[in-house]
Amino acid sequence: MRAAGxxxxxxxxxxxxxxxxxxxxxxxRVLAALKLYxxxxxASVRAAMQYKFDFVTSSIIQAVTGAIDYYFVAxxxxxxxxxxxxxxxxxxxxxxxxxxxxGIYRVFSEELEQFERYMVTGDFDSVxxxxxxxxxxxxxxxxxxxxxxxxxxxxxxAAVCVPQLLRSGKLTWxxxxxxxxxxxxxxxxxxxxxxxxxxxxxxxTRIDELQVFTQNAPATATLHPLEIYPGWLRVxxxxxxxxxxxxxxxVRYLLGKGGTWxxxxxxxxxxxxxxxxxxxxxxxxxxxxxxxxx
Amino acid sequence: xxxxAVRKYWVLGSKGFxxxxxxxxxxxxxxxxxxxxxxxxxxxxxxxxxxxxFADYTVETVVQYVMFNQVxxxxxxxxxxxxxxxxxxxxxxxxATELARPxxxxxxxxxSDYGSQLYSLLFRGVPVGLLLSVxxxxxxxxxxxxxxxxxxxxxxxxxxxxxxxxxGVSAFWTTEIRTAWTVETSLVxxxxxxxxxxxxxxxxxxxxxAFTPYPCMCYYPARIFLELSGPGLIWxxxxxxxxxxxxxxxxxxxxxxxxxxxxx
Numbered sequence: 001m002r003a004a005g006x007x008x009x010x011x012x013x014x015x016x017x018x019x020x021x022x023x024x025x026x027x028x029r030v031l032a033a034l035k036l037y038x039x040x041x042x043a044s045v046r047a048a049m050q051y052k053f054d055f056v057t058s059s060i061i062q063a064v065t066g067a068i069d070y071y072f073v074a075x076x077x078x079x080x081x082x083x084x085x086x087x088x089x090x091x092x093x094x095x096x097x098x099x100x101x102x103g104i105y106r107v108f109s110e111e112l113e114q115f116e117r118y119m120v121t122g123d124f125d126s127v128x129x130x131x132x133x134x135x136x137x138x139x140x141x142x143x144x145x146x147x148x149x150x151x152x153x154x155x156x157x158a159a160v161c162v163p164q165l166l167r168s169g170k171l172t173w174x175x176x177x178x179x180x181x182x183x184x185x186x187x188x189x190x191x192x193x194x195x196x197x198x199x200x201x202x203x204x205t206r207i208d209e210l211q212v213f214t215q216n217a218p219a220t221a222t223l224h225p226l227e228i229y230p231g232w233l234r235v236x237x238x239x240x241x242x243x244x245x246x247x248x249x250x251v252r253y254l255l256g257k258g259g260t261w262x263x264x265x266x267x268x269x270x271x272x273x274x275x276x277x278x279x280x281x282x283x284x285x286x287x288x289x290x291x292x293x294x
Numbered sequence: 295x296x297x298x299a300v301r302k303y304w305v306l307g308s309k310g311f312x313x314x315x316x317x318x319x320x321x322x323x324x325x326x327x328x329x330x331x332x333x334x335x336x337x338x339x340x341x342x343x344x345x346x347x348f349a350d351y352t353v354e355t356v357v358q359y360v361m362f363n364q365v366x367x368x369x370x371x372x373x374x375x376x377x378x379x380x381x382x383x384x385x386x387x388x389x390a391t392e393l394a395r396p397x398x399x400x401x402x403x404x405x406s407d408y409g410s411q412l413y414s415l416l417f418r419g420v421p422v423g424l425l426l427s428v429x430x431x432x433x434x435x436x437x438x439x440x441x442x443x444x445x446x447x448x449x450x451x452x453x454x455x456x457x458x459x460x461x462g463v464s465a466f467w468t469t470e471i472r473t474a475w476t477v478e479t480s481l482v483x484x485x486x487x488x489x490x491x492x493x494x495x496x497x498x499x500x501x502x503x504a505f506t507p508y509p510c511m512c513y514y515p516a517r518i519f520l521e522l523s524g525p526g527l528i529w530x531x532x533x534x535x536x537x538x539x540x541x542x543x544x545x546x547x548x549x550x551x552x553x554x555x556x557x558x
Contacts, residue, residue: 058473068480072489079494080342209320213327221334228341233333 033136040140048145055146063149063156070095070157073223084227090170090255092161095223096154097179097247101186102219103151109191110144115198119205122292134286135195135279154183165255175254178264185267186246190219192274193241195282202285205292218243225252245270302397303405310409314417321418328418329425332364335489336429349493350522358432359491362516365423366415366447370454370511371482373414376407380462381471389466393550400459400539400546407455415451434521442525446515449531453510454482456538463542466549481506487513507534 048055073095077088086094106113115138118124127137162179165171197214201207218241226234226248237244245267253263314321339356347353380403383389393399423431434440461474468474483489485499486508492500503509510531517523 054470058470061473061477068483071484075490075494075496076338076342078496079348080344082342083338084341206320209324209327212324213330217327217330217334220331224334224338228337229334230337233337 033132036132037136037140040137041143044141044143045145059146059149059152063152067153067156070153070223084225085257086225086227089161089164089168090251090257091223091225092157093165093171093179093251093255094225094247096158096161097182097186097251098219098223098243099154099157100151100183101154101246102190103148103154104183104187105190105194106147106150107144109139109194110147111138111142112191112194112198113211115201116205116207119201120292124289125291128289135282170255178250178254181264182247182250182267185250185271186243188271189242189246189267189274190215192271192278193218193243195278199278199281199285202289214241222247242270242274303401306402306405307409307412310406310411311413312409314410314413318417322421325418325421326425328364328368328422332361332422332426335360335364336426339490349491351491351493354430355520355522356491357429358520359516361423361426361429361431362519363488363512364426365419366450366512366515367488368418368422369411369415369447370450370515371479371488373411373418374407374455374458375410376403376455377458377462377465377471377475379403379406380459381465381469384465385469389553393553398546399550400543403459403462404452404455407458408451411451411455415447432520434519436521438525439518439521442528443515443519446510446518446525446528446531449528449535450511450515452535453507453531453538456535456542457507459542460538460545463545463549466552481508482511485509486511487516491516507538510534 070092073083073091074088077083077091081087083091118127118138124134127134130137158179162171162176166173193214197207197211200210204210218237221229221233222237222243226237226244229237234244238249249259249263249266253259253261336357339360340353343351343353343356345353347355351359380389383392392402395402434443457478458475461471461478464474465471485492485495485503485506487503488511492503492509492513495503503513514523514527514531518525518527
């Protein structure tokens with residue numbers, strides 16, 4: 001099959017990357033796109049809810065067993081008391097913000113995690129023939145509520161750590177709103193990196209291993225205070241793979257461990273820049289897409 | 295007769311090895327990611343380990359422990375695909391054909407996976423070790439330690455594969471094994487010493503870990519390689535290899551009676 005984007009038989013209005021209904025930024029089109037997303041996403045949730053018992057039990061078990069990352073950190077802190085001056089509750093806050101962020105991201109963007117399949121099987125063709133932005137179509141195919149288990153882990157750890165930090169005066173009630181904002185920014189930054197990694201599939205097809213490199217490894221690294229890493233790794237985690245901007249930067253300031261009020265603004269700036277870059281990358285990839293199979 | 299049986303399983307193992315050779319470039323990218331995981335853990339342990347060390351570990355020994363486990367984890371845990379293959383086979387109904395083959399279902403699955411695990415050790419584990427060797431490397435002083443380590447590792451990988459086989463066979467009852475796999479992985483990391491020496495755990499958790507097969511996959515091979523323990527630990531691995539084999543065979547017999555193939 002020829003590249004869909006270079007097929008002269010496909011009109012310019014249906015070519016990947018060309019202006020599609022959802023791309024015309026009029027408020028009516030945006031509303032229509034959101035309505036479509038709502039309908040498709042609801043259908044996906046209803047389909048998953050056909051197996052309620054399986055959904056509930058697997059979510060709970062995964063939330064409990066998946067907390068292994070925090071178990072690992074908690075055991076170390078139980079034995080050695082602090083990591084680079086951060087105690088168990090402070091590290092718990094880092095963990096909570098990151099896990100809530102990744103949980104929200106995975107609920108709404110699970111298809112990006114599986115995007116390699118679209119390239120390998122040629123399924124992306126069926127996305128392109130729909131008169132809506134391809135990213136919207138891909139994301140609406142699955143809203144995976146079972147991934148809330150990740151956010152539940154974070155909330156569980158936060159429920160233990162935040163009261164302790166409030167009691168010790170390291171956090172104030174006013175900081176809770178900033179923590180909620182940090183969780184939201186963290187989710188957006190996971191989306192930014194997830195989208196950029198998925199976009200790479202348009203050129204290199206297989207991204208399974210790349211996802212480990214760009215997502216899993218840095219996400220694990222930012223569960224710990226960044227002070228323990230050498231300078232170059234800190235730079236990577238605060239720029240190219242900016243998960244540290246989502247949790248470490250604001251939490252460090254809120255806990256009085258350094259930084260200025262700008263630490264609360266940097267995540268918003270990173271989200272705006274990251275979204276712009278990753279969306280551009282997606283559209284560039286879409287334009288370069290070559291189908292597979294026959 | 296015995297030679298033919300061995301040859302049969304040798305062919306299966308070789309195929310598992312050769313299949314993986316198709317994806318060497320992709321696996322090398324993953325090795326870099328694994329090395330980054332190793333890097334994260336190394337810096338973490340360097341940050342928390344007191345100068346005087348703990349138990350019989352110095353800062354350097356802990357770093358070597360983490361490095362060794364990053365190298366062998368692909369061999370004894372991560373790259374094992376038995377569980378997923380059994381689940382897919384049950385879902386598609388192909389398992390009926392596999393069970394009808396003139397060879398044991400258990401042996402067929404284990405032999406196939408062992409070949410790909412050897413590949414993982416050579417093409418996924420060793421590159422990770424080379425990348426992490428910037429932190430220095432440990433070589434056993436006693437040449438016999440190499441042999442004991444390899445034996446311990448061979449048993450650890452076998453136990454890892456059988457453990458995943460048991461997770462996979464649960465698909466005969468549930469068709470979905472994600473939760474079982476998550477539990478198993480948590481145990482490998484929590485009680486197997488994959489992410490830290492077991493001496494870091496609270497005493498009660500250490501005692502529980504000693505009565506499970508999970509330390510055979512990471513903790514025992516690492517202790518033997520670093521010459522912190524003698525080869526006596528291999529007896530424990532041998533015990534668990536036999537016990538899990540018996541259990542897996544019994545489970546396979548039950549699964550064979552339980553099998554329902556949909557469609558026609």
